[in-house]
Amino acid sequence: MQTKKWVFGFDELDAVKNQVGEDVDAVRGLLGGKGANLAEMVRIGLPVPHGFTVSTEACNAFLKSGGTFPKGMWDQVLSALQTVEAKTDKRFGSDDSPLLVSCRSGAKFSMPGMMDTVLNIGLNSQTVAAMIRLTDDPRFVYDAYRRLIQMFGSVVMGIDDEPFEAVITAARRAAGVENDTELSAEAWQQVVLHFKAVYRRHTTHDFPEDPLKQLKMATEAVFKSWNGKRAVDYRTAAGIAHDLGTAVSIVTMVFGNMGDDCATGVAMTRNGSTGENHLEGDYLTNAQGEDVVAGIRMTRDISLLKEEMPAAYTEFERIARLLENHYREMQDMEFTIEKGKLWMLQTRDGKRTAQAAVRIAVEMADGGLIDRQTAVLRIKPEQVDFFLHPQFDPKATAGGRLLARGLNVSPGAAVGQVAFDANMAESWAKNDGKSVIMARPETKPDDVHGMLAAQGILTSRGGRTSHAALVARQFGKPAVVGASTITIDLTNRLMTVGNHTIHEGEWISIDGTTGVVYEGKLETMVPDIKDPWLIKLLSWADEFRTLGVWANADYPQDARRALEYGAQGIGLCRSEHMFFETDRLPHFQRMILTDYPVERREALAALLPFQRQDFAGLFRVMQGRPVIIRLIDPPLHEFLPDLVELVSELADLKIRLKHAADMAAIDTLLAEIRQKELLRKRAQSLREANPMLGLRGVRLGIYIPELTTMQVRAIFEAACMVVKEGIDVHPEVMIPLTSHVNELIRQRSVLEAEARAVMTENGMEIAYKFGSMIELPRAALTADRIADHAEFFSFGTNDLTQTTFGISRDDAETGFLIEYMESGILPANPFATLDRDGVGELIDMAVKRGRTTKPALECGICGEHGGDPKSIALCHELGLSYVSCSPFRVPVARLAAAHAALRDKQKKST
Known part of the structure; x- marks a missing residue:
């Protein structure tokens, strides 16, 4: 019986389609988005480093078995590796002309940063020496080697980054420099020795010298990362199925950190925030890909590459437009320039704000790249919410102090001073001009005036169709309800979360989109419903x-x-x-x-x-x-005060009556008591077990x-x-x-x-x-x-x-x-x-x-x-x-x- 094909070269797209058919979605399902797009870029003649993809089916089989590669998979990996060796004229593990590869995750749907990648696989004592001979650049080689040890230790063995970073910090201090890029070859060589010691201390064995063992363990780690907590949490939030699995792409390493004629970067074919039709991105000269996103160095705007490396920029700009027209979608691309030659490492549909998504869809339809139906289907209904409600600035939430979580029943951001009853909320808002968040254990219809006056609503009880939720959505008020970790003390005018206390009048911020409550004032942004691209898109929607x-x-x-x-x-x-x-x-x-x-x-x-x-x-x-x-x-009882509150108010009035000194006060209190007693009796008579x-x-x-x-x-x-x-x-x-x-x-x-x-x-x-x-x-x-x-x-x-x-x-x-x-x-x-x-x-x-x-x-x-x-x-x-x-x-x-x-x-x- 023929062994199932688990591994596909980047140039084997026809074999993939023979297995799953011509449907693009099925191809992505088998190769993952990254593998499918690498194969497609090869098919249309773009400069992609040689490599191959291990399918998502192999990942699922591996996970199902409890951690064993499916039959025939590893042999197919070795065979594909030999093909890459022949195409590159390099040998994996050779001390003559060593081949280095990366091991990259890639699920059907883009999950940026949620799963793992290992670079520079294949370096060991022998190949390091060979690379130094070939490049005459020991600093570059030892820098690459320390990256492999750190990434392998973190991704494959689960070692925290802190001990590795401590070594680099000590090296910078000893050398008297501020940045990693200023460290010498000798300094990086010492870092490698210390990294190996960190690795052994945390794993009780030496860093593996065998390149095939490195590759095998890295592939296993990437498969396992599909079920990592951050990946699971991301899929849950994004509505991505948990049974898709991730593919693994093994890609020949190309280096952007071999000198000043090298670079690496990430760019999008359009502005991801506004949707404007121009290249947007960042790059670094003499750097490896992770440096661009890690924040280690100050990146440069992609437009400056035109001045620094004009030929590479012109080629990249041409490829960017070709890819957007090919996929008929805004693209997010990774690239490396090695000794002046441009290599494309990835393309995928770019992440963007709701505003950018709408503008891009409409402009592409107006430009004939897609039709109007595609434009309408491309925008998720949920994205329209971002045009209708204030949102928190992401930088503000990243630094905000989390108080509690509840149900996200009415989207948008609200910032205000806490008020614990409707009258106070209304008075502060209307008379004093304050921004108010009305917080109650739960709301009732007679709280509406306070809810309307407030910027947002917070309750410790209630569900998605509670009164608070219904009114909040009706009037576009951001609301978080059912935040059960909050205790609201109406008597003492405060609320507590654990040992933390918020008094009435103090500032809080609530995010009705995510259901999160923050302490203090967070900065907000207000999107505009009058956006011309949204208006046009919705007019098309009305036609359909x-x-x-x-x-x-x-x-x-x-x-x-x-x-x-x-x-x-x-x-x-x-x-x-x-x-x-x-x-x-x-x-x-x-x-x-x-x-x-x-x-x-x-x-x-x-x-x-x-x-x-x-x-x-x-x-x-x-x-x-x-x-x-x-x-x-x-x-009818909903139109009367709460029975428990009435009993409490009657008790308070009777105490005050007992201590009243003059007849005018006594008469006033007696009248109030009669009225409250009438309300109490009627509320009692209207009380139902299940109203x-x-x-x-x-x-x-x-x-x-x-x-x-x-x-x-x-x-x-x-x-x-x-x-x-x-x-x-x-x-x-x-x-x-x-x-x-x-x-x-x-x-x-x-x-x-x-x-x-x-x-x-x-x-x-x-x-x-x-x-x-x-x-x-x-x-x-x-x-x-x-x-x-x-x-x-x-x-x-x-x-x-x-x-x-x-x-x-x-x-x-x-x-x-x-x-x-x-x-x-x-x-x-x-x-x-x-x-x-x-x-x-x-x-x-x-x-x-x-x-x-x-x-x-x-x-x-x-x-x-x-x-x-x-x-x-x-x-x-x-x-x-x-x-x-x-x-x-x-x-x-x-x-x-x-x-x-x-x-x-x-x-x-x-």
């Missing part, structure tokens, strides 16, 4: 997508922002948020507290003008686009019909008012938490009668719709019957996920759900990305059943999943009409919807 993108917006300013970001309608206006304004909450609480229908009607009548004004503002901004208004959804499944949504509308009737009157009076102003309106009234069609029948009949009455009073007809929120499994299962009485469905995926899984989203995300995801019980957080097999099936069922009753039934989602790219892809697949998300997620959703449509098109065409 079939899924509508609407926004969740409760106030006119939200709607304006949503329109600016490209929303086509309002998919969710949470009408209850309007009740929390300071001039409205007393009326609403009066409605809750009274037992008298007359007082209830009076309180609601007082609220009506406010709601009418809010809805009219939304209609004016949206200019005829659809506006879905959800009737009041949360249970999220209690008296809320449609149930509350049936229980207190005057409440939802008032809201419908406000909606239609506002609509009539705005139509009279010459503006088209399209209100859609959504009834939440329907579980049985009879609930919808009962509630809609009452509400539609009110809508009809308002239109009759105003002598006009308004085009409107009544629909139902589908957020309970029973509603999805009976969607065909519900569709008889609903003109649209909007899936409330936050509650639908919670009720499908039977998991409290706020509790689970800082509790057992983390363990579930880490241990693989759940593949992903279902509250962050829609669960395809459970919740997705319910949505699919509801859409199909609903459309059997009403074929043109409008179906969308308005939960937080509406801004998640993976969830958007599923919504496209399920045939939804639109997704609705926070205004700040609208550009992300536009791009994600385009991706879904384009990938669906590609799938159908294959």
Whole structure:
């Protein structure tokens, strides 16, 4: 039986394609990105040092076996090495004309610096002597030898760099020089002897003299580095699969440190920060590659190479343009110039900022290098976030003091003084002009004013769909929630992390993109949504997508922002948020507290003008686009102070009453106690064991019909008012938490009668719709019957996920759900990305059943999943009409919807 081919020369690309096919992705999967690109550069005639690649399959077989090379692999390495010897006219381990090689990692996807490399393999006592004879440069040779010992010791044997660096520091001190480049040949020779002693002291054996042993051990080490901690952490963060393995490329050494006609450098075909179309990079004369990135020497801008080595620069510039045009992508290249000759050591797609990525994609499309579909697909939806939120300067975070980590629920950077309650946050921000971070154990709806005033939000409890997270995303506030290592002491106005204490008023910085909390003030950068390249890219995305993108917006300013970001309608206006304004909450609480229908009607009548004004503002901004208004959804206890806080406040008032001296103070305290006692009793009476499944949504509308009737009157009076102003309106009234069609029948009949009455009073007809929120499994299962009485469905995926899984989203995300995801019980957080097999099936069922009753039934989602790219892809697949998300997620959703449509098109065409 023929032995499997594990090793491929750089000139054996045809053999690779015979094994895996012509697909570029498959070639990269076998050879790794580095090996595939080296082979491709050889194929198109570029100057690449001779070498070969050991495949990722060999790595996976090695790791699976527990550390044994697969059968035949090493023999193939030796055979490939002989081929390189013949091409270079050098011999590995020879004391006449020694061949030196590097052993480099290279996975399918670029993971810069995450895995290991060993240079100068093949040096030993005999080959060092031969190299000195050949080069007549003992300083260069001993410098190369000490690099091999240090890299081999670190990468292969796990020796820390510190003892090696201590030797070099001592050598510089003894020689009286500042830089390594000033050390003489004799100094490097002594360093080599000391390095060998360090190696023996840490390993209990001598540095290997056998070059083949060096190569074998280095190859094993590079394979093992695939499972190194930093590589695993990087893949986890980047979403790269852990089973791909790394290839190993064995490359003939070329040297940039043999004199002043030698150099080494790294350059990109475009600016990685801005995307500007010019070469960007650094180089060093008389240096080896690692020196450029190690910071040992001050590098020079690549443009200066044109003056220093004009012929090499001209050739490099030509190759750079050729590679970008060949790969149709910005390239990141490594090169070495040895005695005036240019060698290309690597090319790969260059890393870049989001802003640069967008500009490059658009300019390449405008220039005809790629088409518009490719440009749109090239930008990740997540990258758009960087245009919408402030970000920390990377230099600031690198030097920042880490306090805690939590859930990264709303991206962006925020810096401010800690305030532990909403009133303080608002007062500091509005009255004193301070930048504030509001920190609470968790937030409630009546904290909204403080949240709006704050630069960012931090909680020690809560999950991705907690109140803090929802509001933060709604208003574009950076937020970190569920930072459980933080203890917030509201009584003493401080928070602690371990033994460290932060008092109210002290500065902290939070990164909602990463979920990290820092002490002190970090510098931020503010990207610009008005970037012309982003605007153009999103306009292309709109041409390709079939899924509508609407926004969740409760106030006119939200709607304006949503329109600016490209929303086509309002998919969710949470009408209850309007009740929390300071001039409205007393009326609403009066409605809750009274037992008298007359007082209830009076309180609601007082609220009506406010709601009418809010809805009219939304209609004016949206200019005829659809506006879905959800009737009041949360249970009534959320509009009252917390029961525990009330009991504590009552106790405090009674103590003060006991010590009060004058009658005026006593009367004031007695009045306060009566009011607090009334609030306490009502809060106690409204208390439910599981309020999220209690008296809320449609149930509350049936229980207190005057409440939802008032809201419908406000909606239609506002609509009539705005139509009279010459503006088209399209209100859609959504009834939440329907579980049985009879609930919808009962509630809609009452509400539609009110809508009809308002239109009759105003002598006009308004085009409107009544629909139902589908957020309970029973509603999805009976969607065909519900569709008889609903003109649209909007899936409330936050509650639908919670009720499908039977998991409290706020509790689970800082509790057992983390363990579930880490241990693989759940593949992903279902509250962050829609669960395809459970919740997705319910949505699919509801859409199909609903459309059997009403074929043109409008179906969308308005939960937080509406801004998640993976969830958007599923919504496209399920045939939804639109997704609705926070205004700040609208550009992300536009791009994600385009991706879904384009990938669906590609799938159908294959």
